Amino acid sequence: MSLVWVTGTPGAGKSSVCGVLRERGELTVDADWEGYNRWVDRVSGQVVVDPPDPVPPGWLDRYGWRIDRARVERLAALTREADGYLCGCVENEDEVWDLFDVAVCLVVGDDVVRSRLRGRTGNSFGKHPEELAAALRHNAHAEGDYRRRGAVIVDGTLPLEEVAGLVTTARRTRRPSRPPRTRPTPPS
Template sequence: MPLVWVTGVSGSGKSTVCELLAQRGEVAVDTDWEGYNRWVHRESGEVVVDPPDPVPAGWLDRYGWLISRERVEALAAASRDRTAYLFGGVENEDEVRDLFDVIVCLVIDDETLKERLATRTSNSFGKHPEELAASLWHNERIEVRYRDLGAVIVDGTLPLAEVVEAVTRARRTPRPWLPGRMRPTPPS
């Protein structure tokens, strides 16, 4: 069954959609909270648990938010008999992209991004000006990048039920960057 990567900028709705799918009994993993991602110093490789609050100037230039390939491989192996959804946004996605059968990108406009980051209570990322600026910078580029990859683009400003439906529908859409990548369904 497919391993679906659901990505988007901070505030695009990844965690909310993940939570709803998990409540419905789907295999849905939020990489931010379930130990898949970590902050890593770009030069030394030092891992830090959390960025300082507030984030000092230049911190995001020195540290990257990276996903563990080993954790994604383990999820892919464990989910051969059912669809699994992995939610996150990481700098080293290109190192794990070959593990995904489908990529979904949630997109939102800048005003929605600003409002969601300013008002959310589940995560403080984006409340500091440097983090907000980085999120806005990525937001300008994300849709084009993922369209070029052949990802399924989902409007994250739609009503939540429609976003969830679009994400689940996407699992049946193997993407062109991985011809023949869809894992076979085990025999019944």
């Protein structure tokens, strides 16, 4: 089975796709909301328990949104029996990239990023000018970066059900650099 990393710029539609896949009964985790991601001080390595909202000027220079590898490893173990989807965007994804069978990057234009972040109701990230600027900087290179890494690119402006369908179809596309995971052979 496959573990699929569903990523993209803030506002690309990751959480919305996550919700649709969950409604379809898929093993799906929103890394931002289910304890996989957290703010970490890049200098001390300390996890920030109660981050400010909105972030003050300079916050994003010192603190990074990072994923917990041990949590992803546990999820990867579950996907030996069923396909799974982990949805999120983090600065340290290189530390967990080897755990995914497939990566899907949802792409949207800058106007869509601005509009979606401005209209968010369940997540305030991107409403502050510094956060929006960071999202737009990420958006400028996301599609090219993920293409070079072999990710499946999906237009995040398509109807949500269609985007979710393309994400589930992508699980059958394995990255050539990563062999399929196999179950350990029991000792004889």
